[in-house]
Amino acid sequence: MSPRENFHYRAETSAAHYLNRSHPTAYTTEIAIANGEKQRNQEKRSRPARLYLALLMMSPDIKEPPPPDPTTDLHWGDYRGAIHEIFATNAKRFPNRECVIETSQSPRTAQRTFTYRQINESSNQLAHHFLAHGCKVGDVVMIYAYRGVDLVVAYIGALKAGAVVSVLDPQYPPERQKILLDVARPRFLVCIQRANEEFGKPSDIVMDFVASSLSIKSTVPALELSDNGELKGGNVEGKDCLEPQVSGREEFSNIFVGPDSVPTLSFTSGSEGRPKGVQGRHFSLTYYLPWMAEKFGLSEEDRFSLLSGIAHDPIQRDIFTPLFLGAKIVIPPAAVIAHELLAEWMKEHGVTVTHLTPAMGQILVGGATTQFPSLRNAFFVGDLLTKKDCKKLRDLAPNATVINLYGSTETQRAVSFFEVPSKAHDPAFLDHLPDVIPVGQGMLHVQLLVVDREDRTRLCGVGEQGELFLRAGGLAEGYLGDDDKTAELNRSKFLPNWFVDPIKWIQQYDHQVASGAYGPWIKLYKGPRDRIYRTGDLGRRRADGSVECIGRIDSQVKIRGFRIELGEIDVYLSQYQFVRENITVVRRDKDEEQTLVTYFVPEAKRWFQYLQQEEDGKVFEQDLLDESMTGMLRRFKSLSEGCKKFLATKVPKYAVPSICIPLARMPLNPNGKIDKPLLPFPDPADLALLAKRRASSITANMTDTQTRLATIWASILPNRSTRMFVPDSNFFDEGGHSILAQQLFFRLRKEWKDIDMPVSVIFQSQTLEALAAEIDRAQDPIGLRLDAMPLPGDRNVEDEAYAADARELVRQFPESFQRAATDWDHANTPPTVFLTGATGFLGSYILHELLEGPTKAHVIAHVRAKDAAVGLARLETITKAYGLWSPTWTSTSRLEVVVGDISKPHLGLSQNIWDRLFDEVDIVIHNGAQVNWMLPYSSLRAANVLSTLACIRLCATRKPKRLAFISSTSTLDNEHYSSKVGTAVLETDDLEGSRKGLSTGYGQSKWASEFVVREAGRRGLVGAVVRSGYITGDPGSGISVTDDFLVRLWKGCLQVGGRPNIANTVNAVPVTQVSRIVVAAAFHLPAAIGQSLGVAQVTSHPRLTLNEWIGALEMYGYLVPMVSYQEWCMRVKEYVSDAAKEDEHALLPLFHFVVGDLPANTIAPELDDANAAATLMRYDKETGYQGGPLAANAVSMQTLGMYLAYLVAVGFLPAPTKKGECELPRLDEARLQALAAGRLGGRSAKT
Template structure:
């Protein structure tokens, strides 16, 4: 944590009683400081100090904040490890970082199969930790010392750890404080990002460094706009950074219910591209005093590098919102293939320089040298530029416009994904002879990952989806798998990514048969699913998550299902019953709970149209 934040959590601030909250638990600044100090002393005794990496695998609760500040106060650097990731990926990350210690809790120990690192169990060590001093230990951190290492997708199949110094993190915070007016306008900050995502570090520092309240939003509430909005109002949230996908769900709910976000002061959309028409729609649901900001950044340049704010953007359904201008002490260049600047209006590759540039990739000097290059425009010796791989151009007014990727790294639902890592994981399946993964946005379908695979024994691509789920996070598992006889090549023998066919909408997985709807409820749900998923060939027994569905689309399915049938199914219903047939049963059951006689007669008439086998299945469901 930046040194300023460590001072900001000291006893002098505890008197304000400002609390961080999460799921009913809360800590004042004084409590957080005391607990973090005790942990820091205990970790110092275990050898934790400057440049020592400590893995952290915990649920997102106030105890996670204690763990992070304790590591930083001890002088060490933290490495976030999301407990929801597959065990194989967590093991690779821990091995790549060469951790000195893994801080976790008893219930998560099995997440790591035979960990090759010493464990510190936060719950088990509580009695011993309670005996430690609550006074801050002697500070060992320096500005150029390591603060955290966050892993991003790697093109070779191995995740790469980005090393961020205290100087870079401090500079990022000071840029937000100056540009967003954090101390003047923001008192309650909503924290939504995954702990393994560098935006988490931004949320944490924006709140604690400015003396604000940090509200940890439960992960599942991000996909339930009514609960998310209720939390924001209850906690008087006035500052939040959203990924566009979550913001779109909230925006739809606001428009449908006639509610607004006029209580907010700073609303930031970052981590992914979004469109001008969405910017205008958001302006219609915020207050006159709410600032609407688009931010751009990469992990290798410490979270955010640019920001954009405007009240007079022109119309543009397919035009992306500009990413704006650099935060303080950041420099952005649009360069050609020879790394020379191009004029405004001309596209080139985006390079980032300045105080935000990371130290490099952890234990990867070859990759560091490839992506972090000497800065020919700087006056200070040893300065470097990070080549983002993003295409951009400067507009005549001085703002930057994002134009897409220049390589095989893509951004999907706020996550940067190296397509090569997915291809590498697919290649480890014995039946796969070749694989190429693309991010596609075909007419009538949402942006999605499509895997093209070659293999003589690939009769059922469902096994490939299971294979990837054991190795990669859910957001990296392709929505569609397409079998090919061979990989298309260009005349010079390279993979021709433009020659891959669009997925066949009628293609079925393995021996799976398309089952037509058997009731009006199933028929209505089928039409809804086709619209949301952008699919033309769906059956009532198809699994939502096997036909391209994901958690953000699940929000739309549940919201529109509830509106269509006037029920209140929770989001978990779709996860527990991920087929149209299963959801139709849940709809009927919900309608039967307290309906009047007319509605009951209508529901019973529909049940009467079911076959004996379907009726028996429905009755079994009511007795569970």
């Protein structure tokens, strides 16, 4: 690249940066800077270059930021002490502080919490065991690991003995484990008992190798820390192997180590099929932590997740950082880690700091909707971090700063960093960044250097591509090994600093030694070593001084956060007897995802001889001369699978290529080397030949709909082709997820333009056959198509599944229930109320009404949490944010929290608590439910229907109790009720009109729940059903739920710049009014004809229309003109389909509902509410409430102004853009601060 070309390139990036930051309207599109020489040549005279010239001429104070000075002192001798020593000191300072928390996935499995004292003493005991068996400083302890507290104990125990910690992943193939053991040559082996139980003990192959090839001093066969802190090691010769060291639990080992002592041995891929062992140094484990604590606000109050791979070096950050600070380590259950439940786990356990790879970050936020506002710092390491990944995380964790770390196993904790401030602090920060987040600048005394590849003595300027080197005092010791090859590898990767004469540091060191500046550890210090690590990456400096990584020089790659040496794969596959030649590369598939692809030339003669012997001579003679891609794939299909199976025994799963492609010969370049660009990538038709063979009869019997649907699946699902699918193929098993389901839904609407079905059908009918049948039914609602496939299974022609299920459930009821009292002197006998869903929006207001109203009730609140203390704290946080909490609730012992899960038997309560409720409770208010408009009935049945059965059982066992069940007008959302114009649905209606035709699983689950409650009422159960429509915010404070349909409708209209003309009325009632009616109905039972349980329907007086609701935007200063519904639908569809839109449309989860026929879908029948009025009137006589029971608190245009003001204040909506008819009201500042602390406003999955 010539100097002139380089200048223009630098001009482009600098001008883009300057103008985006200082003058965003002048130039808002940042130039892509990773497209190589071609783009630079094309854009020599681009507008940014000219602007940059002008800026330099007009603003002489604008200067290019200087590169780091590679001659400065990096303070190599500032040793802060060993991590295990600092941990032991912390344990003495605060022995009873929580140290490690093993969380549980199920309330039936107890959470385990261990203090600093317990971890310290158990690690002392393990250290003394190693020492008693002859452990020397530098001996390697290999841990057969499991993600849990035992791993923490094993790490610290080994370090206290002066040993080197290395980790063996039980999920690696035995052959891989043998190689790692051979590299590490451990003297001690520790098997964690939970690893033995979960994955099996080390295989015979591994243990035979240990016995024959290693000199093991001692094996701890089953390390396990019990709940009380007692450490066991497993039976050896008739007794526990750690028993002799019990007496030394309180004694620190006092083994002396220094900054250059080796504490860890980690593995990275080797180029010749053998992993390299990287020796860490004690210096690096602690040196950078005080700076990080100050820079990112880390403290002893933090809760660190333990999410990194157990055998990868980032897990050392997860363990050592909190132990250094005196903070907590929070460990997730295994089932949560690879699941969207991870976000819920983060929220529930209040994680504040996490270390992630980008791949793990995608798991965390992939299909999640749960916000986890407690997270303050998310450190990413291991692969390229994209702006898209950051955006999604910032949406779910708005208080989290995202820190992109750049380093490697060889650099240990010495890394560069790029900081993306939290969304709450700087919402628009990502707008100015490229698609790939930069790797930033070096942290304290770390320098990231971009070096000219042709002249290593010169550092590159802004925009120049160069090789990345990292200079720091915290680099690893080097690669393990004393052979010439290892020595050469160390010399090639860990280089002496060529920018400065080393005599400078030697003289400085001699002076410091003479002055006594160093501690006794100087004996284990090798003196100042000014080294630079060669990363093997290419990069360039940006105009803001940060660095971006643009690719690797060699063949080592990172895929999904895993570091893979392509040469290692090739060495192993070359050992397969049927492979003559092979090479592995990275290709991008049709979805631009990185994919490992291996090309191989078969040993054809040997392979066909094998087939003749093993497969009855089935060789396709007609294909023997066909060397095309299709012919080779057909002939060697089973060998391609064989290659993958062979590699699965040699390398980790993530390093097994997705595709193995046979070639007749490798393409060569003129130099006789394999020409990688000429390696062919198969098209989808060729890929189908790699799929498992299907019976021809299955293929022949697929309908036209199934075939067309398979084609669509192939275009959406990664690495799939049409011929890979059979009728029972499952969309989600084939790689689908919630985001791809949305894409599939849009494709279905495009393919079948007359189709009318909700997106939830994809979740309900997951197989190709079932979904095709639903498509056929949607096209043929009256059954005239002869080619349509029947729906799988039998359907009851009288009842749909939810109604049939409800009728089946009530068959277990007794003939009659013992009746509870129908009147209540609660003024003299305060009742005990059991409330579910207490932390939800409505639940919080019901709780407030119970405790602040006239009932004088004692409330037992059901909460999801690890224990009652955490549950109470969660309840206090939420109700404080809503302005509802009173400390007298707990000081007078009127509030008690029990923890459980409504989707579990007995509501997830312990047997003791469940039995206690039988005798103590007088009234049950069942408000808890899982609210999800996408999931089918079957997925909501446990949380919504079976929990209602559990509440009925609670009411009917021992002392008879009342039940107040909170239902929903979603039980009326079908044509039968919506067509009754001018006729109110009576409170005595039996809902038989909606036993068919409810389209959402949520509505179906509420219908089934109501059915069983009303049937119990017919048999004597005393109580009430409260059936409410839309529950809106608090009219006094404006607090609203942001994922409510009506709130999303506001945002959706703003996003498309218009509002639809829909005159339907909206049955929307404030949460304060609904909560009053719920409590009133629980204490003053609604009238019931011929039974002891009545229904109270909640409706608004008067009702606003949708035009009035959405028109409030215009009234308060937003520019959203009314358009026809058809025009509005078109805008929504265009917005959703526009890939350039970064913000997801607010109505996307309800896309079918809003664009299907919103005027028809929002017809809300009038409701009779005589029972609600009567119960509320009786209740209000007790409270002295004045002003009319039903007209009071109705939603008005002024109320909507409060809601809009709140939504603007919390950042859900932008501020109005013009002066409206009315100004948004001012909200209470104290209330807003409380809301910010609690980060409330969303609806949880289960309440």
